Every structure is written in structure tokens, then in C-alpha cells.
Amino acid sequence: MAKVKWAVDPTHSEVQFKVKHLMITTVTGYFQNFNVEAETEDEQFSNPANVVFTADVNSISTNNEQRDTHLRSADFFDAAEHEEIRFEGTNYENAGGDDYKLHGNLTIKGNTKPVTVNVEFGGIVVDPYGQTKAGFTLTGKISRKAFGLTWDAVTEAGSVVVSDEIKLQAEIQLVKQA
Template identity: 75%
Template sequence: MANVRWLVDPTHSEVQFKVKHLMITTVTGYFKTFNVEVETEKEDDFTSASSIIFTANVDSIDTNNEQRDTHLKSADFFDAENHGEIRFVGNRYEKTGDDSAKLHGDLTIRGTTKPVTVNVEFGGIVVDPYGQTKAGFTVEGKINRKEFGLTWSAVTEAGSVVVSDEIKLHAEIQLVKQG
């Protein structure tokens, strides 16, 4: 049997990150342009995935503040001019419960690749009103931005850190089974 290919449904998916600002509030950002492609050996068994690839376009970053977005795209952070894509290649989908799993893989940001494990909640598989088979996932994880070369830092006059090192990742992903 041939592998089953799944592609992201971008209108029913979102990718966001959260970072502490001044250590008192959290700023949320989104990647508006991203892609997810998965190949499974068995139709509805994602533990059989032979390929899981996520990419995000750095230029599509949106934190609801144009000046901040421009700074994030600059060489101080993502360096979009030289590193326009964030890439995660999953190498193991490990079921940990009925609807929970850990996805292990390699995350590349700014040309630096590190192993990362994220938590996955499997929402299930359904056929939508148009006859398309869809699978839903909630993905959550944390990374240290400095491990990926995002080392810009500033401190307030009172000694508070402006941007935390820990970045929380959250994604709602809906995949569509390809014919």
C-alpha cells in the first residue's frame, strides 16, 4: 500500500508563539504563512509517519505591531533576509496516551538546528461536509531562543529583562488527507 499524504488546511490552522515582555506580560505572535506535510504508512495511524515537515515563512511574522515585527525580522532576531524559513523535521511520533503524543524532531532557526520535542494532542479524524478526511492536532512546546542564535537582549534601567529567553510554541493544525 502506498503512503498516505496529508497537507495542512491553512484556513483551519494557526501557528503562534508567546514570549514574556519585561517579565510581566506575554506577547503573542503568529506566522501567517506556514506549511505542514505528513506522510503516513497507515491511513489513520500517525505513529507510522515516515515524513513530518513543518515550515514557516519568517517574513509572515505578525505580533500586531509593525515596528516590533520589523525588529523580529532583522538580524537582531530571525534575520529573515538570510534565513527566511523556520523548519521542523519530525523523526518520531511517539504515542503517550489515547490522544496524546510526543513529536521528536529537528528545529532549524537562523541556520542552527537542534533536537526539539513537542507535546501533541490528537483531536481525531473526521470527514467534513465536502467529503474530505481531516485530522486535527494541538501542538505545544518550549524552546530557548538563544540556543538558535536569537540572542538580542536589553535590560531596563531598573534591571528587568526586556524579552525572556523561553519561547512558548502553540499550534492548531488541521491536516487534509490527499486523494
């Protein structure tokens, strides 16, 4: 049986991150341009393989152009040298019911580290146009410093300006490819 290929439906998907600012509020950012592809053994999304996520660093948006420019700079993502963030899945394990763990290798700014994200499988439906779609909510946490995003500043009172922990959240809808 041939593998089933899946591709992201970008109009029904979003990728965001959250980071503490001054340790008192949370700033949310998005990647406006990203891609997700996967292969499965069947249409039930069992045994996904070749799960690949990429995001265009230049598409980062926090709804503040000055901050976005800083994030694209060498202080953070260094978009001029490292235009893409990449995740390649290595193992998809059932954690009970519709909950899964997706293990893989995340590359940011030329640094690759193993990462595990939590996946809530939303199910599979056929839309009004006859397309088979699968939905997922992904959550996880990473250390930005582990990936070379080491810019730091402190306030006069000694508070950290940007936390090391980054919370990841994505709503992903995949479309079965013909």
C-alpha cells in the first residue's frame, strides 16, 4: 500500500510562541510563513513518518515592527544567515487516547537539539469540498539559549527582560494529498 502524503492547510493553521517579558507579562509571536508535511501508512494518521515543519524566520510577527526587526537580527534568530527554523520528527508515540508525543530534532540558528512536543489529535474529517483533513494542537517548551538565542538584558532592579523559556503552540490542519 502506498504511503499517504499530507500537507499543511495554511489558512486553517497557525504557529505561535510565547515568552515572558520583564517576567510579568507574556508576549506572543507568530510565524506567518511555515510549512508542515507528513506521510502515513493509511488515512487514519497512524504511524506518521517524515514529519517536517519549517518556518521562515523573516515572517516572524509580534505586532511590533521594532521588536520583529530585533528578533530577525543577529541578537536573536540571525535571519540573514539562518532563514529557516526546521523540525524533523523521529518518533510519534501514543501517550493515551488522542494524546501523543512527537519527538524530533529542532534546528534554530544552526543549532540542532532533540525536542519533544505534546500533540492532541483532533481527528479526521472530509470537508464540504471532498478533502480529507486531519487536525492537531501542539504544545511544548524550549530553552531559547540552548539554540544560540542568548541576547540578554536586565533592568536597573535586576529583573530579566526576556525569559529563557519559550512556550510553543500550534494549531495544524493537514490535507491529504491526491
